[in-house]
Amino acid sequence: MKRSLIPILAFTIVMFSVNLAMSLTAIEIVKKGDDVFNAPRDAHIISTMIIIDKNGNKSVRKSEMYQKGTEKRLVRFLYPPDQKGIAFLSLPNDVMYIYLPAFHKIRQIASHVKNQNFAGTDFTYDDLSAFRMAKGHTATMIGEDSTYYIIKLVPKKITGKEYSFLKVWYRKDNFYPVKVEYYDKNGELFKILVRHNLKKIHGYWIPMEMEVKNIKKNHITKSKVEKVQFDLGLSDRIFTKRYMIRSR
Numbered sequence: 001m002k003r004s005l006i007p008i009l010a011f012t013i014v015m016f017s018v019n020l021a022m023s024l025t026a027i028e029i030v031k032k033g034d035d036v037f038n039a040p041r042d043a044h045i046i047s048t049m050i051i052i053d054k055n056g057n058k059s060v061r062k063s064e065m066y067q068k069g070t071e072k073r074l075v076r077f078l079y080p081p082d083q084k085g086i087a088f089l090s091l092p093n094d095v096m097y098i099y100l101p102a103f104h105k106i107r108q109i110a111s112h113v114k115n116q117n118f119a120g121t122d123f124t125y126d127d128l129s130a131f132r133m134a135k136g137h138t139a140t141m142i143g144e145d146s147t148y149y150i151i152k153l154v155p156k157k158i159t160g161k162e163y164s165f166l167k168v169w170y171r172k173d174n175f176y177p178v179k180v181e182y183y184d185k186n187g188e189l190f191k192i193l194v195r196h197n198l199k200k201i202h203g204y205w206i207p208m209e210m211e212v213k214n215i216k217k218n219h220i221t222k223s224k225v226e227k228v229q230f231d232l233g234l235s236d237r238i239f240t241k242r243y244m245i246r247s248r
Helices: 002-022 026-037
Strands: 042-052 058-068 072-079 087-091 095-100 105-108 137-144 148-155 165-171 177-183 189-201 204-214 219-230
Touching: 026 137, 026 148, 026 165
Parallel strands: none
Antiparallel strands: 042 058, 042 219, 058 072, 072 087, 087 095, 095 105, 137 148, 148 165, 165 177, 177 189, 189 204, 204 219
């Protein structure tokens, strides 16, 4: 008799999990994705980028990223020499800065140019900024399968956005956003971001590889994580204009 209860109990647990997932709204899924994406208290990541233009020409760059919480991020190029020191800083309240060593000048990025690409990559300033998707978008469930929730995200403020809406694939097992499709003002797909080789390191999920392809420009940026550190107790002084100009 006790044995016969085991399959019933297992089935009950599975159905409870299914019902719990079904009860989630689109915005709740996005919030869970934000929580997983921004789970570390802080992080320092060193990556290698390969940029491929429409003719197949490749250029290699190395970058580092510091992040603290969900609203502070610093990205800086370490290589090659002609790109070394170029830095981008994202702060709360949608404040962004760029530092170009060749001009020895830091300038604030205006809202209307946040859709421009950062230093020849396929990432815009807006892509690189630290923020929570649920905070700035409305969300609608447009599909799902056994592996993913597919959510349509529409920005609440169009200013500075290169897209009119996004389609995001969230994994059902951990809510990590592994694919993003960008649609322009005419509703046409123009850019795809895919996060590959998702790993759990020190309790946090992170994609070890990433690819962004601009379909209209036939231009690709690939990124591979070389080193990652979490929960270092990073100082707020890292996320300042003064620190931007510091050479590594």
